[in-house]
Amino acid sequence: MSIICPHCGEKTLPREKTVRDGLTAVGVRLVCPFCGGDLGEPPKSEAAVKPVAADSCDRLAALLGEVEKTVKADLAPDEDYGRFCRNCGNFLAHPFKCVCARDHREVDPMGECEFFSKKEE
Numbered sequence: 001m002s003i004i005c006p007h008c009g010e011k012t013l014p015r016e017k018t019v020r021d022g023l024t025a026v027g028v029r030l031v032c033p034f035c036g037g038d039l040g041e042p043p044k045s046e047a048a049v050k051p052v053a054a055d056s057c058d059r060l061a062a063l064l065g066e067v068e069k070t071v072k073a074d075l076a077p078d079e080d081y082g083r084f085c086r087n088c089g090n091f092l093a094h095p096f097k098c099v100c101a102r103d104h105r106e107v108d109p110m111g112e113c114e115f116f117s118k119k120e121e
Contacts (some may be wrong), residue, residue, distance in 0.1 A: 007037030
């Protein structure tokens, strides 16, 4: 929607600017991109009030018959946490390539193998 700015008189497309109180966002205002003049609040709509993504997920779950909430994965570290080659005692780092001292082959620092031995600190 193009308008004529009442402050500078130019034909322009207003842009949204977040109004802040310190670091907290308190609202949104429309401003002229040329002069920065305040043009008021943007029009409210039903789509802006209700998120589309949440609505579509609920409708999809109802369609598939899955009305229960899914359980989130537990991302807490367990006993296998950190079993990467870079944390292994056999890992030899070099600027040009990383090598496993056990079998002298090039390895990925984030790779894993069954011969992991914790690096002594």
